[in-house]
Amino acid sequence: MPAYNGEKQVRSYFTEQGRGKKMKSEFWMKHGYGLTVAALLTAFTGYALLDTFVIPRSYAKVTQTEGKAGVWQDVAGQGSEGKAGSGQDAAGQGSEGKAGSGQDFAGQGSEGKAGSGQDVAGQGSEGKAGSGQDVAGQGSEGKAGSGQDAAGQDGTWSSTAGEAGPGKETSEGMGEAALTEKLKEMGAEEIGSYEDEQIRIDLTSCRTKDTTVYVAEVLLASPEYLKTALAKETYGRNVTAATSEIAKEHDAILAINGDFYGARTSGYVIRNGALLRSAGDGNEDLVIYEDGSFEIIREDEITAQELLEKGARQVLSFGPALILDGETAVGVKEEVGKAMASNPRTAIATLGEGHYLFVVSDGRTSESEGLSLYELAEFLKALGVRTAYNLDGGGSSTMVFQGEVVNNPTTGGRRVKERSVSDIVYVGRK
Numbered sequence: 001m002p003a004y005n006g007e008k009q010v011r012s013y014f015t016e017q018g019r020g021k022k023m024k025s026e027f028w029m030k031h032g033y034g035l036t037v038a039a040l041l042t043a044f045t046g047y048a049l050l051d052t053f054v055i056p057r058s059y060a061k062v063t064q065t066e067g068k069a070g071v072w073q074d075v076a077g078q079g080s081e082g083k084a085g086s087g088q089d090a091a092g093q094g095s096e097g098k099a100g101s102g103q104d105f106a107g108q109g110s111e112g113k114a115g116s117g118q119d120v121a122g123q124g125s126e127g128k129a130g131s132g133q134d135v136a137g138q139g140s141e142g143k144a145g146s147g148q149d150a151a152g153q154d155g156t157w158s159s160t161a162g163e164a165g166p167g168k169e170t171s172e173g174m175g176e177a178a179l180t181e182k183l184k185e186m187g188a189e190e191i192g193s194y195e196d197e198q199i200r201i202d203l204t205s206c207r208t209k210d211t212t213v214y215v216a217e218v219l220l221a222s223p224e225y226l227k228t229a230l231a232k233e234t235y236g237r238n239v240t241a242a243t244s245e246i247a248k249e250h251d252a253i254l255a256i257n258g259d260f261y262g263a264r265t266s267g268y269v270i271r272n273g274a275l276l277r278s279a280g281d282g283n284e285d286l287v288i289y290e291d292g293s294f295e296i297i298r299e300d301e302i303t304a305q306e307l308l309e310k311g312a313r314q315v316l317s318f319g320p321a322l323i324l325d326g327e328t329a330v331g332v333k334e335e336v337g338k339a340m341a342s343n344p345r346t347a348i349a350t351l352g353e354g355h356y357l358f359v360v361s362d363g364r365t366s367e368s369e370g371l372s373l374y375e376l377a378e379f380l381k382a383l384g385v386r387t388a389y390n391l392d393g394g395g396s397s398t399m400v401f402q403g404e405v406v407n408n409p410t411t412g413g414r415r416v417k418e419r420s421v422s423d424i425v426y427v428g429r430k
Contacts, residue, residue, distance in 0.1 A: 174351055174384025179217060182383055188215065192401060194253055199225055199427060201254050203401055208379055210369040211342075214399050214407050215383075216254050216358040218427055223292025226356065228258060228271045228314050230423050235269070235276045237262045240420035243398040244405055252426035255400045256346050256358050259318035260392040262422035267317030268304040271423070278304040284321055286348070286389035288314040294350045294387040296321040296329075316391065316425070322347060322377040323388035330373045336390070342370035344397035344409065348425060349380055349388035357385060358425070360399040364413035395419040 174182070180202075188206040191214070195201070200219040205212055220226060229250045231241035239262060247255035261269045261277070268285055269277035280299030287295045290311045297307070299317070307315060320336070321329045335341065344363035350356050359380065363370020371379070373390060380388045395411030396419050408416045 176217070176219065176355070179351065179383060183215065186382075191406060194402065198222060199253065199429075201401070201427065203254075203406065205406075209371060209375050211361050211363060211371050211375075212368045212407075213359065213361045213371075213379065216399065216401065218254065218356040218358060220292070220354045220356070220427070223288075223290065223313075223354070225427055225429065226288065226292060226314075226425075227428060228316075228423055228425050230271065231262075231421065235271075237265075240422055242418040242420055243396075243424050244400045244403075244418060246421075246424045247400045247426055248403060250424075250426060250428055251430040252400065252424070252428040253402060254358060254428075255424045255426035256348070256360055257392055257396045257398050257421045258423035258425050259316045260396055260422050261317065263392075264317075268299055268307070268315045269317065270304060270308060270312050270315035273308075273313050275304055275308050280304065283317050284319040286314075286316045286319070286321070287312050288316075292350075292354060294389070296324060296387065296389065314425075316348075316389065318389075318391050320373070320390055321388070322373065322390050323349065323380050323385050326381070326384070326386050328374070328377045328381055330377050332372075332374045334373050336373070336393070341372045343372075343393050344395070344407075345371050345373075345376050345393045346391040346397045346399075347376060347380065347388055348391060349383075349385040351383075351385050357383065357388075358399065358427075360397050360407050362408045362410075363397075364410055365408065366413075368408070391425070392421065396421050 183204055183206060186206045186208065188204040191203040191205055193200075193202045198221040202217045203214065204217075205214050207213070218226075227250070229246050229252075231239050231246055233249070243255055243257045246252075259267070261267060266279045266281040267277065267283050268280055269275075273290075280303075282298060282300040285297050285299060287297055287307055289295065290313050304315065318336075320334070323329055333341075342363055345359070345361045347359045348356065349359065357380070359376075361371050361376065362368035376390070377388065395409060397407070398405060398409045398418055398421075399407045405418065409418050410416050411419060
């Protein structure tokens with residue numbers, strides 16, 4: 001306030017102050033509302049800019065000892081647990097290797113688990129994959145989630161190498177579905193079947209070259225169920241019994257006659273891992289190894305002891321080989337010794353790991369003429385077998401399924417009767 005100068009000065013001062021207040025009042029009445037709205041808009045815009053550009057950048061830099069990441073981040077946090085927040089593009093990785101849902105890449109780690117909806121399966125010690133994935137998880141267990149294109153494999157109905165089970169074609173031979181279709185094309189009729197957790201057998205019969213052929217398809221979860229047995233459980237030249245009798249003694253589910261080793265004085269004999277005869281004559285033998293695989297060898301190229309050391313479980317000495325690597329291994333006119341061209345035949349074949357065929361044909365009767373070696377080989381080749389071997393035929397050819405003789409064994413065609421033999425090849429648990 002100015003220095004005091006009488007009543008006139010006092011009146012003048014208050015008059016001026018009053019005018020100022022009146023002007024200010026009139027100004028705010030005219031412009032105050034607009035200024036208030038502008039101030040509020042300016043404040044909101046500033047906060048939005050901070051929230052969009054400044055705050056997230058600062059927040060994104062925050063890390064924790066557990067490796068957790070905040071929401072809205074583009075790159076997942078990484079740490080001891082390797083967990084990632086939702087909505088991230090790249091999965092967190094760490095000791096657990098867990099990934100959030102909706103991620104493009106699966107978390108990988110000690111457990112190797114992947115979230116649902118991912119394109120690539122998590123891989124690790126368990127190898128489990130989430131549902132809806134295109135590629136199956138692979139690992140020690142090899143299990144795959146539902147809806148996947150590539151199936152996970154486990155012990156049931158699969159080979160020791162974890163290859164395809166029944167109904168799936170393997171890289172080695174025709175699968176069950178394809179074999180069934182081929183037999184149908186040949187007019188095969190079902191005779192019977194057997195199935196448990198480890199063994200499956202489907203038995204059919206069909207006609208080819210005016211001959212009835214019995215085909216038993218065998219699927220084994222383990223090669224231990226493919227066995228041989230000796231007549232009266234005794235090794236010797238003059239020890240024989242009917243195929244059905246030997247099969248009954250060993251509770252065989254399926255059995256065929258073997259190589260009748262007792263009719264000869266030479267030829268390797270290894271049965272269920274035991275070396276019984278090491279004298280060879282250069283014959284072509286079938287070796288069945290501990291893993292269930294087949295190999296054709298010549299006795300003048302390897303000793304019986306060496307075969308045993310390689311893991312031979314069975315060695316059958318009759319022959320010849322019918323199919324090698326999927327191709328016919330006998331000539332059109334090739335025969336066993338002085339045998340007739342058309343005979344009852346017995347053969348064993350493999351289509352892949354754990355997948356076998358037992359085959360017997362009738363012959364020497366008006367109803368069933370019999371097959372030559374070449375005709376039998378061509379029949380087996382059409383079924384897609386990889387290796388096939390000829391066993392003792394003629395009157396010895398017998399197939400027994402669940403205790404019943406299913407074919408018509410005959411020596412001269414005048415009557416149906418089993419011939420006593422030295423040994424059998426069978427499928428069973430005992």
